[in-house]
Amino acid sequence: MKRKTAAILMSALMAASALAGCGTNEQTTTTAKTTAAKTTAAGSTTAGASTGAANTTANQAGADLSGTITAAGSSALKPLADDAAEAFNQKYPDVSITIDAGGSGEGLKQVAEGTVNIGNSDVTAEEKLDAAQCTDLVDHPVCVITMAPIVNPDVKDGGVTSLTKEQLIGIFTGTIKNWSEVGGPDEEIVLITRPESSGTRATFQKYALDGNKEASNVSMETDDSGVLLQNVKDTKGAIGYVALSYLVGDPGVATIAIDGVEPTLENTYNGTYPVWTFEHMYTKGEPDAVTKAFLDYIMSEEYGGQMEALGYGVSSKMTKTEH
């Protein structure tokens, strides 16, 4: 009898661990540099409050800046933030920067609560939080992300290089089902998209589909943009969308122009390509010296070149800031 009870407990635990064990891919943490344990009184930026750190002046030229910066939020912005953190550490080795993913909503919530210094988000704070929580938050539009519709190469070979917005809406809402309806090969259209909570999906829906809801019941969702890219590459007749940062190098898929305008950074800067969004780094109140230095560095011309090489757009080059 006792052995039996033990067996039941064991299996209960196993079942519980099976539940707990699945899907731990999102919460990745990157600590760029951990040398900065020697926190000065000013550097220890506790709980994102900007008050305590005011007595250090940000010495822009010298390498004597030290402290910690914590950030959380958007997974679309994380690769850039990681890269910037690494480059920033080259200059200021005593600053420790920790960047978490977790999603835009989580980043905004944590920065509003003061748990992190920087909240990364694909959307503005007003879209996710109550008005009361937004009042203290300061927006730093650090870069521009351009989303491009991508198709399997056979669709492009079949003659589809550009779609009008109406056609794009028709395809993603499920009313256009075959590529022959838009001048392509006689192939069924396979929609490959992102989950409902994805910031990439929200942006694409808002600016490429003019707010029309994607047809969830016919599209295949993928957990991240890298997998999406792979699926579009492997599936004949597939269409999906990714940020330009995923198309650096030779991705093996073809981009589609919208109303004849190619999805490039240049076309985003001059305002002709519509599907882009600012990536936001929010701070609670004005940032402290270390955080400010980091934000200034990301938005500096010095880092701008590297940013474009990674496929992100530089905010200051935008000729129009409203859609």
Next chain:
Amino acid sequence: MNKNKEKSMFAKEYFWRSLMTAGGLFVILLTIVIGAFLVYKGSATFTVFGHSLWEFIGTAEWAPEDSMAGGGAVGSLIFLVGSLTTCLLALIIATPFSLGTAIFMTDISPKFGERFYRPVVEIFAGIPSVVYGWVGLTVLVPAIKTVFDRQVGHSVLAAGIVLAVMIFPTITSVSADAIRSVPQDCRMAAYGLGSTRWQAIYRVVIPAAKPGILSGVILGLARAFGEALAVAMVIGQTTALPTSIFSTTKTLTTEIAAQMGNAMEGGETKSALWSMALLLFLISLFFIFLIHHFSKQREYAAKQ
């Protein structure tokens, strides 16, 4: 001197006994805490956002709002049906193979089975699910695409096959243990009455081992139900009820894994996901209850 020795002996006795008891109690406590936590988190869908239980498990409209205000729809029937169909398909595929393997390595070729077959099956059980998923994605999905001449290879079928391979070792080893524990006398008696080997296996051994075999099947089912990663890679993740084995759909676990990273804590989406986690927990409890039930039967049969 002697008294001292006696004292230390008792001290040791009590020390180890309390350590073991503490360990046992901790596990019980942990299980209860996990259950309570899931109930606490998962009930928000119904208490805070005001959805009915029927809406949650009986309807297929899934459109929760990722905000504190809520107001979306949380029908998760699609995921429940997706989980059930993939797991049942996996069972249908895996059970005959597992049973065959178990019989082969216990009754037909016990020496070869014990020395070679059993370790192989155990190796199977140790392969991480991500490997199964990846192999499924690179081999199975394109294969389904070509064999059945379809544009998309991701399907319930692909998920079912991957899960079948994953649960095969579980069912096999539990069934083999059950079959092995059938007393040799039963087999001898059957032979004595003039039955062939197959008749002895089919008429005597399998019926006697049935509760154990069923326990193995349910353990396999529980593992299949909890698997997220491998399934997510091959099922194609479409928010729609499956219409055939070639449909793409979602399961409870894949949806939780896909959305939990982006959903906001305390929002409607996250609460609905917690409710789904609670549902999974309850389903596992149900499976464990079934196993308990069958092992009771086995004890009863053994006593007879």
